[in-house]
Amino acid sequence: MEALLSTSERSESGRQPLHRFFAHCAADATLREELIRIAHVRGFSSGETIVGEGEESGLVGAVISGVLRVQKTMPDGRQQIVGLLFAPNLFGRVFSRVSPVAIEAATDCRLCCFSRAAFEAFLARHPSVEHDVMLAVLDELDAAQEWMLLLGCKAVQERVASFLLMILHQADVGGGAARRRQRMVNVPITRHDMAVYLGTTAETISRTIQDFARRGVLRIINPQRFEVLDEARLAFLSGRATDPGDVDEPSLRSA
Amino acid sequence: MEALLSTSERSESGRQPLHRFFAHCAADATLREELIRIAHVRGFSSGETIVGEGEESGLVGAVISGVLRVQKTMPDGRQQIVGLLFAPNLFGRVFSRVSPVAIEAATDCRLCCFSRAAFEAFLARHPSVEHDVMLAVLDELDAAQEWMLLLGCKAVQERVASFLLMILHQADVGGGAARRRQRMVNVPITRHDMAVYLGTTAETISRTIQDFARRGVLRIINPQRFEVLDEARLAFLSGRATDPGDVDEPSLRSA
DNA sequence: CGCCGTCTTGAGTCGCTTCAAGGGTAGTGG
DNA sequence: CCACTACCCTTGAAGCGACTCAAGACGGCG
Numbered sequence: 001m002e003a004l005l006s007t008s009e010r011s012e013s014g015r016q017p018l019h020r021f022f023a024h025c026a027a028d029a030t031l032r033e034e035l036i037r038i039a040h041v042r043g044f045s046s047g048e049t050i051v052g053e054g055e056e057s058g059l060v061g062a063v064i065s066g067v068l069r070v071q072k073t074m075p076d077g078r079q080q081i082v083g084l085l086f087a088p089n090l091f092g093r094v095f096s097r098v099s100p101v102a103i104e105a106a107t108d109c110r111l112c113c114f115s116r117a118a119f120e121a122f123l124a125r126h127p128s129v130e131h132d133v134m135l136a137v138l139d140e141l142d143a144a145q146e147w148m149l150l151l152g153c154k155a156v157q158e159r160v161a162s163f164l165l166m167i168l169h170q171a172d173v174g175g176g177a178a179r180r181r182q183r184m185v186n187v188p189i190t191r192h193d194m195a196v197y198l199g200t201t202a203e204t205i206s207r208t209i210q211d212f213a214r215r216g217v218l219r220i221i222n223p224q225r226f227e228v229l230d231e232a233r234l235a236f237l238s239g240r241a242t243d244p245g246d247v248d249e250p251s252l253r254s255a
Numbered sequence: 256m257e258a259l260l261s262t263s264e265r266s267e268s269g270r271q272p273l274h275r276f277f278a279h280c281a282a283d284a285t286l287r288e289e290l291i292r293i294a295h296v297r298g299f300s301s302g303e304t305i306v307g308e309g310e311e312s313g314l315v316g317a318v319i320s321g322v323l324r325v326q327k328t329m330p331d332g333r334q335q336i337v338g339l340l341f342a343p344n345l346f347g348r349v350f351s352r353v354s355p356v357a358i359e360a361a362t363d364c365r366l367c368c369f370s371r372a373a374f375e376a377f378l379a380r381h382p383s384v385e386h387d388v389m390l391a392v393l394d395e396l397d398a399a400q401e402w403m404l405l406l407g408c409k410a411v412q413e414r415v416a417s418f419l420l421m422i423l424h425q426a427d428v429g430g431g432a433a434r435r436r437q438r439m440v441n442v443p444i445t446r447h448d449m450a451v452y453l454g455t456t457a458e459t460i461s462r463t464i465q466d467f468a469r470r471g472v473l474r475i476i477n478p479q480r481f482e483v484l485d486e487a488r489l490a491f492l493s494g495r496a497t498d499p500g501d502v503d504e505p506s507l508r509s510a
Numbered sequence: 511c512g513c514c515g516t517c518t519t520g521a522g523t524c525g526c527t528t529c530a531a532g533g534g535t536a537g538t539g540g
Numbered sequence: 541c542c543a544c545t546a547c548c549c550t551t552g553a554a555g556c557g558a559c560t561c562a563a564g565a566c567g568g569c570g
Contacts, residue, residue, distance in 0.1 A: 190547095190548070190549090191548070191549060191550095192548080202548085202549080202550095203549095203550080203551085205549095206549060207550085207551080210550075210551090223548075223549060223550090
Protein backbone atom coordinates (compact mmCIF):
# COMPACT_ATOMS: atom_id res chain seq x y z
CA MET A 1 0.00 0.00 0.00
CA GLU A 2 2.82 2.34 0.83
CA ALA A 3 4.26 1.48 -2.54
CA LEU A 4 0.97 2.36 -4.15
CA LEU A 5 0.99 5.86 -2.80
CA SER A 6 4.70 6.56 -3.01
CA THR A 7 4.97 5.92 -6.70
CA SER A 8 3.09 8.77 -8.24
CA GLU A 9 5.97 8.95 -10.68
CA ARG A 10 5.34 5.51 -12.03
CA SER A 11 2.79 6.90 -14.45
CA GLU A 12 5.90 8.07 -16.27
CA SER A 13 7.06 4.53 -16.64
CA GLY A 14 4.05 3.39 -18.59
CA ARG A 15 1.97 2.07 -15.73
CA GLN A 16 -1.57 3.16 -15.04
CA PRO A 17 -1.67 6.71 -13.73
CA LEU A 18 -3.00 7.16 -10.21
CA HIS A 19 -6.61 8.08 -9.72
CA ARG A 20 -7.10 11.76 -8.94
CA PHE A 21 -8.20 10.65 -5.53
CA PHE A 22 -4.93 8.86 -4.77
CA ALA A 23 -2.79 11.55 -6.36
CA HIS A 24 -4.39 14.05 -4.02
CA CYS A 25 -3.84 11.88 -0.96
CA ALA A 26 -0.30 10.98 -1.93
CA ALA A 27 0.65 14.63 -2.06
CA ASP A 28 -0.14 15.23 1.60
CA ALA A 29 1.72 13.41 4.35
CA THR A 30 -1.20 13.43 6.78
CA LEU A 31 -3.66 12.13 4.23
CA ARG A 32 -1.25 9.50 3.02
CA GLU A 33 -0.65 8.20 6.50
CA GLU A 34 -4.33 8.10 7.41
CA LEU A 35 -5.17 6.33 4.22
CA ILE A 36 -2.47 3.72 4.58
CA ARG A 37 -3.76 2.95 8.04
CA ILE A 38 -7.22 1.97 6.77
CA ALA A 39 -6.26 0.37 3.45
CA HIS A 40 -5.50 -3.22 2.65
CA VAL A 41 -4.72 -4.85 -0.67
CA ARG A 42 -6.63 -7.99 -1.57
CA GLY A 43 -6.50 -10.31 -4.54
CA PHE A 44 -9.64 -11.80 -6.11
CA SER A 45 -9.81 -14.41 -8.80
CA SER A 46 -12.05 -14.27 -11.80
CA GLY A 47 -15.68 -14.87 -10.98
CA GLU A 48 -15.45 -14.03 -7.30
CA THR A 49 -18.06 -11.69 -5.86
CA ILE A 50 -16.72 -8.61 -4.09
CA VAL A 51 -20.11 -7.11 -3.23
CA GLY A 52 -23.46 -8.82 -3.68
CA GLU A 53 -26.48 -7.07 -5.16
CA GLY A 54 -28.78 -5.62 -2.53
CA GLU A 55 -26.34 -6.84 0.04
CA GLU A 56 -25.05 -4.90 2.98
CA SER A 57 -21.38 -4.84 2.28
CA GLY A 58 -18.94 -2.51 3.92
CA LEU A 59 -16.32 -2.69 1.20
CA VAL A 60 -15.21 0.13 -1.10
CA GLY A 61 -11.92 0.91 -2.77
CA ALA A 62 -10.02 1.10 -6.02
CA VAL A 63 -8.89 -1.28 -8.74
CA ILE A 64 -5.13 -1.82 -8.86
CA SER A 65 -5.13 -4.37 -11.66
CA GLY A 66 -7.67 -6.49 -13.49
CA VAL A 67 -11.27 -5.72 -14.37
CA LEU A 68 -14.41 -5.60 -12.24
CA ARG A 69 -17.90 -5.95 -13.60
CA VAL A 70 -20.72 -4.02 -12.03
CA GLN A 71 -24.00 -5.76 -12.71
CA LYS A 72 -27.65 -6.05 -11.85
CA THR A 73 -29.77 -9.19 -12.03
CA MET A 74 -33.52 -9.55 -12.48
CA PRO A 75 -35.56 -12.00 -10.42
CA ASP A 76 -35.76 -14.38 -13.38
CA GLY A 77 -32.01 -14.40 -13.89
CA ARG A 78 -31.56 -11.96 -16.78
CA GLN A 79 -28.65 -9.70 -16.09
CA GLN A 80 -27.09 -6.50 -17.30
CA ILE A 81 -23.57 -5.26 -16.74
CA VAL A 82 -23.94 -1.57 -15.94
CA GLY A 83 -20.24 -0.79 -15.78
CA LEU A 84 -16.75 -2.19 -16.17
CA LEU A 85 -14.07 -0.92 -13.82
CA PHE A 86 -10.43 -0.82 -14.85
CA ALA A 87 -7.49 0.47 -12.86
CA PRO A 88 -7.36 3.01 -11.32
CA ASN A 89 -11.13 3.43 -10.92
CA LEU A 90 -12.94 3.46 -7.61
CA PHE A 91 -15.52 0.82 -6.77
CA GLY A 92 -18.28 0.41 -4.20
CA ARG A 93 -21.29 2.42 -3.16
CA VAL A 94 -20.35 5.05 -0.59
CA PHE A 95 -22.98 6.52 1.72
CA SER A 96 -25.47 3.72 1.32
CA ARG A 97 -26.03 0.75 3.58
CA VAL A 98 -26.76 -1.61 0.70
CA SER A 99 -25.31 -1.77 -2.75
CA PRO A 100 -27.90 -1.68 -5.54
CA VAL A 101 -25.45 -3.51 -7.81
CA ALA A 102 -23.23 -6.55 -7.59
CA ILE A 103 -19.49 -6.11 -8.05
CA GLU A 104 -17.60 -9.13 -9.32
CA ALA A 105 -14.14 -9.89 -10.58
CA ALA A 106 -14.34 -10.20 -14.38
CA THR A 107 -10.69 -11.24 -14.39
CA ASP A 108 -8.19 -12.06 -11.69
CA CYS A 109 -7.53 -8.74 -10.00
CA ARG A 110 -5.95 -6.87 -7.14
CA LEU A 111 -7.93 -4.29 -5.23
CA CYS A 112 -7.09 -1.61 -2.72
CA CYS A 113 -9.87 -2.03 -0.17
CA PHE A 114 -11.28 0.09 2.62
CA SER A 115 -14.06 -0.60 5.05
CA ARG A 116 -16.87 1.67 3.97
CA ALA A 117 -17.30 3.08 7.48
CA ALA A 118 -13.62 3.95 7.81
CA PHE A 119 -13.54 5.41 4.32
CA GLU A 120 -16.58 7.58 4.91
CA ALA A 121 -15.12 8.81 8.18
CA PHE A 122 -11.95 9.67 6.30
CA LEU A 123 -13.96 11.61 3.70
CA ALA A 124 -15.88 13.43 6.41
CA ARG A 125 -12.60 14.62 7.94
CA HIS A 126 -11.28 15.77 4.55
CA PRO A 127 -13.89 17.52 2.40
CA SER A 128 -11.40 18.18 -0.38
CA VAL A 129 -10.95 14.42 -0.75
CA GLU A 130 -14.68 13.89 -0.68
CA HIS A 131 -14.81 16.38 -3.51
CA ASP A 132 -12.51 14.13 -5.54
CA VAL A 133 -14.82 11.21 -4.91
CA MET A 134 -17.76 13.31 -6.05
CA LEU A 135 -15.99 14.08 -9.31
CA ALA A 136 -15.44 10.35 -9.78
CA VAL A 137 -19.14 9.69 -9.19
CA LEU A 138 -20.05 12.40 -11.71
CA ASP A 139 -17.78 10.75 -14.27
CA GLU A 140 -19.51 7.45 -13.62
CA LEU A 141 -22.88 9.12 -14.13
CA ASP A 142 -21.73 10.56 -17.46
CA ALA A 143 -20.56 7.11 -18.53
CA ALA A 144 -23.85 5.54 -17.48
CA GLN A 145 -25.82 8.08 -19.51
CA GLU A 146 -23.63 7.48 -22.53
CA TRP A 147 -24.29 3.77 -22.16
CA MET A 148 -28.03 4.37 -21.94
CA LEU A 149 -27.83 6.07 -25.32
CA LEU A 150 -26.06 3.02 -26.62
CA LEU A 151 -28.57 0.56 -25.17
CA GLY A 152 -31.62 2.57 -26.15
CA CYS A 153 -30.71 3.73 -29.64
CA LYS A 154 -27.95 1.72 -31.20
CA ALA A 155 -28.09 -1.42 -33.29
CA VAL A 156 -25.93 -4.29 -32.15
CA GLN A 157 -23.25 -3.55 -34.73
CA GLU A 158 -22.93 -0.01 -33.37
CA ARG A 159 -22.76 -1.26 -29.81
CA VAL A 160 -19.93 -3.66 -30.58
CA ALA A 161 -18.01 -0.96 -32.44
CA SER A 162 -18.52 1.45 -29.52
CA PHE A 163 -17.32 -1.17 -27.08
CA LEU A 164 -14.18 -1.94 -29.05
CA LEU A 165 -13.35 1.76 -29.28
CA MET A 166 -13.87 2.13 -25.55
CA ILE A 167 -11.51 -0.74 -24.80
CA LEU A 168 -9.03 0.60 -27.31
CA HIS A 169 -8.91 4.07 -25.79
CA GLN A 170 -8.99 3.13 -22.16
CA ALA A 171 -5.83 1.16 -22.93
CA ASP A 172 -4.06 4.22 -24.31
CA VAL A 173 -1.07 4.73 -22.09
CA GLY A 174 0.47 7.98 -20.93
CA GLY A 175 -1.41 11.13 -20.05
CA GLY A 176 -2.28 14.27 -21.99
CA ALA A 177 -0.45 14.96 -25.21
CA ALA A 178 2.02 12.13 -24.63
CA ARG A 179 -0.85 9.66 -24.95
CA ARG A 180 0.04 6.92 -27.35
CA ARG A 181 -2.68 5.52 -29.56
CA GLN A 182 -3.11 1.77 -29.46
CA ARG A 183 -4.00 -0.33 -32.47
CA MET A 184 -4.33 -3.56 -30.56
CA VAL A 185 -7.55 -4.30 -28.70
CA ASN A 186 -7.30 -6.69 -25.78
CA VAL A 187 -10.77 -7.69 -24.72
CA PRO A 188 -10.35 -8.65 -21.09
CA ILE A 189 -13.73 -10.36 -20.76
CA THR A 190 -15.59 -13.27 -22.33
CA ARG A 191 -18.07 -13.02 -25.20
CA HIS A 192 -20.78 -13.74 -22.71
CA ASP A 193 -19.80 -10.78 -20.52
CA MET A 194 -19.55 -8.57 -23.59
CA ALA A 195 -23.07 -9.64 -24.50
CA VAL A 196 -24.39 -8.89 -21.03
CA TYR A 197 -22.71 -5.49 -21.14
CA LEU A 198 -24.06 -4.67 -24.59
CA GLY A 199 -27.56 -5.99 -23.96
CA THR A 200 -27.35 -8.74 -26.56
CA THR A 201 -26.21 -12.36 -26.89
CA ALA A 202 -22.83 -14.01 -27.24
CA GLU A 203 -23.81 -15.43 -30.65
CA THR A 204 -24.65 -12.02 -32.04
CA ILE A 205 -21.39 -10.59 -30.71
CA SER A 206 -19.46 -13.35 -32.39
CA ARG A 207 -21.21 -12.86 -35.71
CA THR A 208 -20.66 -9.10 -35.60
CA ILE A 209 -16.95 -9.36 -34.89
CA GLN A 210 -16.46 -11.90 -37.66
CA ASP A 211 -18.34 -9.53 -39.94
CA PHE A 212 -16.01 -6.64 -39.01
CA ALA A 213 -13.04 -8.86 -39.83
CA ARG A 214 -14.52 -9.82 -43.22
CA ARG A 215 -15.03 -6.14 -43.99
CA GLY A 216 -11.40 -5.38 -43.18
CA VAL A 217 -12.14 -3.17 -40.19
CA LEU A 218 -10.09 -5.34 -37.91
CA ARG A 219 -7.94 -8.45 -37.89
CA ILE A 220 -8.64 -11.24 -35.42
CA ILE A 221 -5.43 -12.44 -33.80
CA ASN A 222 -7.24 -14.62 -31.32
CA PRO A 223 -10.70 -14.43 -29.76
CA GLN A 224 -9.51 -11.94 -27.14
CA ARG A 225 -7.13 -9.92 -29.27
CA PHE A 226 -7.76 -7.85 -32.41
CA GLU A 227 -5.81 -5.39 -34.48
CA VAL A 228 -7.79 -2.35 -35.56
CA LEU A 229 -7.08 -1.81 -39.24
CA ASP A 230 -9.41 1.11 -39.86
CA GLU A 231 -10.28 3.09 -36.75
CA ALA A 232 -12.13 5.78 -38.70
CA ARG A 233 -14.43 3.15 -40.16
CA LEU A 234 -14.91 1.64 -36.73
CA ALA A 235 -15.85 5.07 -35.33
CA PHE A 236 -18.32 5.48 -38.16
CA LEU A 237 -19.82 2.07 -37.50
CA SER A 238 -20.16 3.00 -33.83
CA GLY A 239 -22.48 5.85 -34.76
CA ARG A 240 -20.24 8.40 -33.13
CA ALA A 241 -19.65 10.23 -36.37
CA THR A 242 -21.74 10.93 -39.40
CA ASP A 243 -19.62 9.41 -42.05
CA PRO A 244 -17.25 11.84 -43.75
CA GLY A 245 -16.15 10.01 -46.88
CA ASP A 246 -17.33 6.43 -46.98
CA VAL A 247 -20.16 5.60 -49.30
CA ASP A 248 -22.85 3.06 -48.51
CA GLU A 249 -21.42 0.26 -46.42
CA PRO A 250 -21.62 -3.00 -48.31
CA SER A 251 -22.42 -5.77 -45.88
CA LEU A 252 -20.56 -8.96 -46.59
CA ARG A 253 -22.84 -10.73 -44.14
CA SER A 254 -24.72 -12.45 -46.93
CA ALA A 255 -21.64 -13.28 -48.98
CA MET B 256 -37.41 32.32 -3.41
CA GLU B 257 -37.78 33.30 0.22
CA ALA B 258 -41.13 31.57 0.13
CA LEU B 259 -39.49 28.46 -1.22
CA LEU B 260 -37.12 28.16 1.70
CA SER B 261 -39.43 29.37 4.44
CA THR B 262 -42.07 26.75 3.88
CA SER B 263 -40.42 23.54 4.94
CA GLU B 264 -43.70 22.75 6.65
CA ARG B 265 -45.65 22.83 3.45
CA SER B 266 -44.77 19.20 2.81
CA GLU B 267 -47.43 18.62 5.46
CA SER B 268 -49.98 20.30 3.29
CA GLY B 269 -49.66 17.88 0.43
CA ARG B 270 -47.13 19.80 -1.63
CA GLN B 271 -43.86 18.32 -2.80
CA PRO B 272 -41.42 17.93 0.07
CA LEU B 273 -38.24 19.97 -0.12
CA HIS B 274 -35.13 18.37 -1.51
CA ARG B 275 -32.70 17.31 1.17
CA PHE B 276 -30.45 20.00 -0.14
CA PHE B 277 -32.98 22.80 0.44
CA ALA B 278 -34.14 21.42 3.75
CA HIS B 279 -30.57 21.57 4.95
CA CYS B 280 -30.09 25.13 3.73
CA ALA B 281 -33.43 26.32 5.05
CA ALA B 282 -32.51 25.17 8.54
CA ASP B 283 -29.53 27.51 8.80
CA ALA B 284 -29.96 31.27 8.62
CA THR B 285 -26.55 31.88 7.05
CA LEU B 286 -27.00 29.26 4.38
CA ARG B 287 -30.52 30.41 3.62
CA GLU B 288 -29.43 34.00 3.17
CA GLU B 289 -26.48 33.10 0.95
CA LEU B 290 -28.61 30.86 -1.17
CA ILE B 291 -31.37 33.40 -1.64
CA ARG B 292 -28.79 35.92 -2.81
CA ILE B 293 -27.67 33.73 -5.74
CA ALA B 294 -30.99 32.13 -6.65
CA HIS B 295 -33.58 33.25 -9.14
CA VAL B 296 -36.80 31.58 -10.20
CA ARG B 297 -37.48 31.25 -13.90
CA GLY B 298 -40.34 29.84 -15.89
CA PHE B 299 -39.86 27.77 -19.03
CA SER B 300 -42.50 26.58 -21.40
CA SER B 301 -42.75 23.10 -22.83
CA GLY B 302 -40.09 22.38 -25.41
CA GLU B 303 -37.67 25.11 -24.37
CA THR B 304 -34.05 24.15 -23.95
CA ILE B 305 -32.50 24.96 -20.58
CA VAL B 306 -29.05 23.53 -21.33
CA GLY B 307 -27.84 22.34 -24.73
CA GLU B 308 -25.94 19.09 -25.22
CA GLY B 309 -22.19 19.60 -25.24
CA GLU B 310 -22.82 23.24 -24.61
CA GLU B 311 -21.07 25.41 -22.09
CA SER B 312 -23.91 26.46 -19.90
CA GLY B 313 -23.52 27.95 -16.47
CA LEU B 314 -26.97 27.03 -15.24
CA VAL B 315 -27.83 24.58 -12.48
CA GLY B 316 -30.67 24.41 -9.98
CA ALA B 317 -33.78 22.58 -8.93
CA VAL B 318 -37.22 21.85 -10.33
CA ILE B 319 -40.04 23.66 -8.54
CA SER B 320 -42.84 22.43 -10.76
CA GLY B 321 -43.20 20.66 -14.09
CA VAL B 322 -40.97 18.04 -15.68
CA LEU B 323 -37.55 18.27 -17.30
CA ARG B 324 -36.20 15.74 -19.75
CA VAL B 325 -32.50 14.98 -19.78
CA GLN B 326 -31.51 13.64 -23.16
CA LYS B 327 -28.69 12.80 -25.51
CA THR B 328 -28.80 12.95 -29.30
CA MET B 329 -26.73 11.04 -31.86
CA PRO B 330 -25.26 12.75 -34.93
CA ASP B 331 -27.97 11.21 -37.12
CA GLY B 332 -30.78 12.47 -34.93
CA ARG B 333 -31.67 9.42 -32.89
CA GLN B 334 -32.17 10.39 -29.31
CA GLN B 335 -32.50 8.86 -25.88
CA ILE B 336 -33.96 10.41 -22.76
CA VAL B 337 -31.59 9.43 -19.96
CA GLY B 338 -33.61 10.91 -17.14
CA LEU B 339 -36.79 12.71 -16.21
CA LEU B 340 -36.61 15.30 -13.46
CA PHE B 341 -39.62 16.09 -11.27
CA ALA B 342 -39.83 18.49 -8.34
CA PRO B 343 -37.85 18.77 -6.17
CA ASN B 344 -34.92 17.23 -8.02
CA LEU B 345 -31.72 19.04 -8.88
CA PHE B 346 -30.68 19.61 -12.47
CA GLY B 347 -27.49 20.60 -14.26
CA ARG B 348 -23.97 19.28 -14.35
CA VAL B 349 -21.89 20.72 -11.54
CA PHE B 350 -18.11 20.81 -11.80
CA SER B 351 -17.93 20.49 -15.55
CA ARG B 352 -17.55 23.21 -18.12
CA VAL B 353 -19.81 21.52 -20.63
CA SER B 354 -22.92 19.45 -20.11
CA PRO B 355 -22.79 16.02 -21.76
CA VAL B 356 -26.60 16.04 -21.92
CA ALA B 357 -29.32 18.42 -23.01
CA ILE B 358 -31.89 19.55 -20.47
CA GLU B 359 -35.26 20.58 -21.84
CA ALA B 360 -38.66 21.41 -20.47
CA ALA B 361 -40.92 18.41 -21.08
CA THR B 362 -43.84 20.46 -19.77
CA ASP B 363 -44.25 24.07 -18.74
CA CYS B 364 -42.22 24.40 -15.60
CA ARG B 365 -40.72 26.64 -12.96
CA LEU B 366 -37.11 26.27 -11.95
CA CYS B 367 -34.99 27.61 -9.13
CA CYS B 368 -31.80 28.57 -10.96
CA PHE B 369 -28.24 29.31 -9.91
CA SER B 370 -25.27 30.30 -11.97
CA ARG B 371 -23.01 27.28 -11.89
CA ALA B 372 -20.01 29.34 -10.80
CA ALA B 373 -21.88 30.91 -7.88
CA PHE B 374 -23.36 27.56 -6.90
CA GLU B 375 -20.01 25.82 -6.92
CA ALA B 376 -18.48 28.61 -4.86
CA PHE B 377 -21.34 28.18 -2.40
CA LEU B 378 -20.67 24.43 -2.21
CA ALA B 379 -16.96 25.03 -1.72
CA ARG B 380 -17.72 27.24 1.28
CA HIS B 381 -20.10 24.66 2.76
CA PRO B 382 -18.83 21.08 2.49
CA SER B 383 -21.87 19.74 4.31
CA VAL B 384 -24.07 21.11 1.56
CA GLU B 385 -21.78 19.69 -1.10
CA HIS B 386 -22.25 16.38 0.65
CA ASP B 387 -26.01 16.68 0.08
CA VAL B 388 -25.39 17.31 -3.58
CA MET B 389 -23.16 14.25 -3.73
CA LEU B 390 -25.94 12.13 -2.26
CA ALA B 391 -28.26 13.46 -4.95
CA VAL B 392 -25.74 12.54 -7.64
CA LEU B 393 -25.41 9.05 -6.18
CA ASP B 394 -29.20 8.66 -6.31
CA GLU B 395 -29.13 9.71 -9.93
CA LEU B 396 -26.44 7.13 -10.64
CA ASP B 397 -28.53 4.41 -9.02
CA ALA B 398 -31.50 5.44 -11.15
CA ALA B 399 -29.37 5.44 -14.30
CA GLN B 400 -28.12 1.92 -13.56
CA GLU B 401 -31.65 0.71 -12.92
CA TRP B 402 -32.65 2.18 -16.27
CA MET B 403 -29.75 0.45 -17.99
CA LEU B 404 -31.13 -2.85 -16.72
CA LEU B 405 -34.48 -1.89 -18.20
CA LEU B 406 -33.03 -0.89 -21.56
CA GLY B 407 -30.68 -3.83 -21.82
CA CYS B 408 -32.84 -6.68 -20.58
CA LYS B 409 -36.50 -5.91 -20.62
CA ALA B 410 -39.06 -6.43 -23.34
CA VAL B 411 -41.10 -3.40 -24.30
CA GLN B 412 -44.09 -4.53 -22.28
CA GLU B 413 -41.92 -4.70 -19.17
CA ARG B 414 -40.48 -1.28 -19.87
CA VAL B 415 -43.89 0.32 -20.16
CA ALA B 416 -45.08 -1.35 -16.97
CA SER B 417 -41.92 -0.19 -15.16
CA PHE B 418 -42.44 3.33 -16.41
CA LEU B 419 -46.07 3.48 -15.29
CA LEU B 420 -45.11 2.23 -11.84
CA MET B 421 -42.37 4.83 -11.64
CA ILE B 422 -44.79 7.63 -12.51
CA LEU B 423 -47.35 6.21 -10.12
CA HIS B 424 -44.98 6.13 -7.16
CA GLN B 425 -43.19 9.37 -7.75
CA ALA B 426 -46.64 10.95 -7.50
CA ASP B 427 -47.31 9.41 -4.09
CA VAL B 428 -47.83 12.34 -1.76
CA GLY B 429 -46.73 12.71 1.82
CA GLY B 430 -43.54 11.35 3.32
CA GLY B 431 -42.67 8.20 5.22
CA ALA B 432 -45.48 6.14 6.66
CA ALA B 433 -48.09 8.79 5.88
CA ARG B 434 -47.45 8.24 2.18
CA ARG B 435 -50.70 7.76 0.33
CA ARG B 436 -50.77 5.33 -2.56
CA GLN B 437 -52.10 6.71 -5.80
CA ARG B 438 -54.21 4.71 -8.20
CA MET B 439 -54.28 7.38 -10.90
CA VAL B 440 -51.36 7.70 -13.28
CA ASN B 441 -50.85 11.08 -14.87
CA VAL B 442 -48.34 10.74 -17.65
CA PRO B 443 -46.87 14.22 -17.96
CA ILE B 444 -45.19 13.63 -21.32
CA THR B 445 -46.17 12.66 -24.85
CA ARG B 446 -46.13 9.13 -26.29
CA HIS B 447 -43.14 10.17 -28.30
CA ASP B 448 -41.18 11.24 -25.21
CA MET B 449 -42.18 8.02 -23.47
CA ALA B 450 -40.86 6.13 -26.46
CA VAL B 451 -37.57 8.03 -26.42
CA TYR B 452 -37.25 7.37 -22.71
CA LEU B 453 -38.04 3.68 -23.06
CA GLY B 454 -35.90 3.11 -26.13
CA THR B 455 -38.80 2.17 -28.38
CA THR B 456 -41.38 3.84 -30.65
CA ALA B 457 -44.61 5.72 -30.02
CA GLU B 458 -46.60 3.09 -31.92
CA THR B 459 -45.33 0.27 -29.75
CA ILE B 460 -46.09 2.25 -26.59
CA SER B 461 -49.61 2.84 -27.79
CA ARG B 462 -50.18 -0.82 -28.61
CA THR B 463 -48.81 -1.93 -25.26
CA ILE B 464 -50.99 0.42 -23.25
CA GLN B 465 -54.09 -0.60 -25.16
CA ASP B 466 -53.12 -4.19 -24.49
CA PHE B 467 -52.85 -3.50 -20.74
CA ALA B 468 -56.31 -1.97 -20.84
CA ARG B 469 -57.76 -4.98 -22.67
CA ARG B 470 -56.26 -7.26 -20.06
CA GLY B 471 -57.86 -5.27 -17.26
CA VAL B 472 -54.60 -4.06 -15.73
CA LEU B 473 -55.60 -0.44 -16.16
CA ARG B 474 -58.40 1.76 -17.40
CA ILE B 475 -57.72 4.52 -19.90
CA ILE B 476 -59.43 7.75 -18.89
CA ASN B 477 -57.70 9.74 -21.60
CA PRO B 478 -54.37 9.34 -23.37
CA GLN B 479 -52.52 11.01 -20.50
CA ARG B 480 -54.48 9.61 -17.61
CA PHE B 481 -55.02 6.01 -16.50
CA GLU B 482 -56.45 4.26 -13.48
CA VAL B 483 -54.40 1.32 -12.26
CA LEU B 484 -56.83 -1.52 -11.60
CA ASP B 485 -54.30 -4.21 -10.68
CA GLU B 486 -51.01 -2.87 -9.41
CA ALA B 487 -49.73 -6.34 -8.45
CA ARG B 488 -50.24 -7.53 -12.01
CA LEU B 489 -48.54 -4.41 -13.30
CA ALA B 490 -45.56 -5.04 -11.01
CA PHE B 491 -45.40 -8.59 -12.31
CA LEU B 492 -45.52 -7.40 -15.90
CA SER B 493 -42.70 -4.98 -15.13
CA GLY B 494 -40.44 -7.92 -14.27
CA ARG B 495 -39.80 -6.57 -10.79
CA ALA B 496 -41.32 -9.60 -9.16
CA THR B 497 -41.50 -13.23 -10.03
CA ASP B 498 -45.19 -13.69 -10.00
CA PRO B 499 -46.63 -15.23 -6.84
CA GLY B 500 -50.10 -16.43 -7.85
CA ASP B 501 -50.96 -15.68 -11.45
CA VAL B 502 -50.73 -18.51 -13.91
CA ASP B 503 -49.66 -18.10 -17.49
CA GLU B 504 -50.62 -14.67 -18.77
CA PRO B 505 -53.13 -14.98 -21.57
CA SER B 506 -52.43 -12.32 -24.16
CA LEU B 507 -55.54 -10.78 -25.62
CA ARG B 508 -53.35 -9.16 -28.24
CA SER B 509 -54.56 -11.55 -30.91
CA ALA B 510 -58.20 -11.47 -29.84
C1' DC C 511 -64.97 24.76 -39.97
C1' DG C 512 -60.62 23.17 -41.26
C1' DC C 513 -55.95 22.55 -39.94
C1' DC C 514 -52.53 20.32 -37.12
C1' DG C 515 -50.47 17.49 -33.75
C1' DT C 516 -51.12 13.42 -31.15
C1' DC C 517 -52.72 8.96 -30.56
C1' DT C 518 -54.32 4.64 -32.47
C1' DT C 519 -54.53 0.69 -35.55
C1' DG C 520 -53.09 -2.31 -39.41
C1' DA C 521 -49.86 -4.93 -42.44
C1' DG C 522 -45.35 -6.22 -43.92
C1' DT C 523 -40.50 -6.65 -43.10
C1' DC C 524 -36.22 -7.35 -40.80
C1' DG C 525 -32.81 -7.78 -37.08
C1' DC C 526 -32.02 -10.24 -33.49
C1' DT C 527 -32.81 -14.11 -30.44
C1' DT C 528 -33.28 -18.89 -29.84
C1' DC C 529 -32.10 -23.45 -30.42
C1' DA C 530 -28.82 -26.68 -31.99
C1' DA C 531 -24.50 -28.46 -33.33
C1' DG C 532 -19.53 -28.34 -34.41
C1' DG C 533 -14.57 -26.86 -33.49
C1' DG C 534 -10.82 -25.06 -30.87
C1' DT C 535 -8.08 -24.85 -26.63
C1' DA C 536 -6.70 -25.40 -21.90
C1' DG C 537 -6.56 -28.04 -17.89
C1' DT C 538 -6.70 -32.89 -15.82
C1' DG C 539 -5.82 -37.51 -15.01
C1' DG C 540 -4.72 -42.05 -16.61
C1' DC D 541 1.93 -38.68 -24.06
C1' DC D 542 -2.61 -38.86 -25.08
C1' DA D 543 -7.48 -39.26 -24.17
C1' DC D 544 -10.99 -36.71 -21.75
C1' DT D 545 -13.62 -33.11 -20.07
C1' DA D 546 -15.16 -28.54 -19.88
C1' DC D 547 -15.64 -24.14 -21.48
C1' DC D 548 -15.66 -20.80 -24.89
C1' DC D 549 -16.21 -19.35 -29.45
C1' DT D 550 -18.21 -19.95 -33.92
C1' DT D 551 -21.68 -21.08 -37.38
C1' DG D 552 -26.27 -22.46 -39.18
C1' DA D 553 -31.37 -22.37 -39.43
C1' DA D 554 -35.85 -21.00 -37.90
C1' DG D 555 -39.08 -18.03 -35.46
C1' DC D 556 -40.76 -13.89 -33.46
C1' DG D 557 -40.88 -9.28 -31.46
C1' DA D 558 -40.59 -4.79 -32.57
C1' DC D 559 -39.84 -1.36 -36.18
C1' DT D 560 -41.35 0.87 -40.36
C1' DC D 561 -44.57 2.62 -43.31
C1' DA D 562 -49.18 4.05 -44.00
C1' DA D 563 -53.67 5.49 -42.98
C1' DG D 564 -57.42 6.66 -39.99
C1' DA D 565 -59.48 8.78 -35.48
C1' DC D 566 -59.54 12.11 -31.99
C1' DG D 567 -59.12 16.57 -29.90
C1' DG D 568 -57.52 21.42 -29.58
C1' DC D 569 -57.10 25.85 -31.64
C1' DG D 570 -57.16 29.65 -34.79
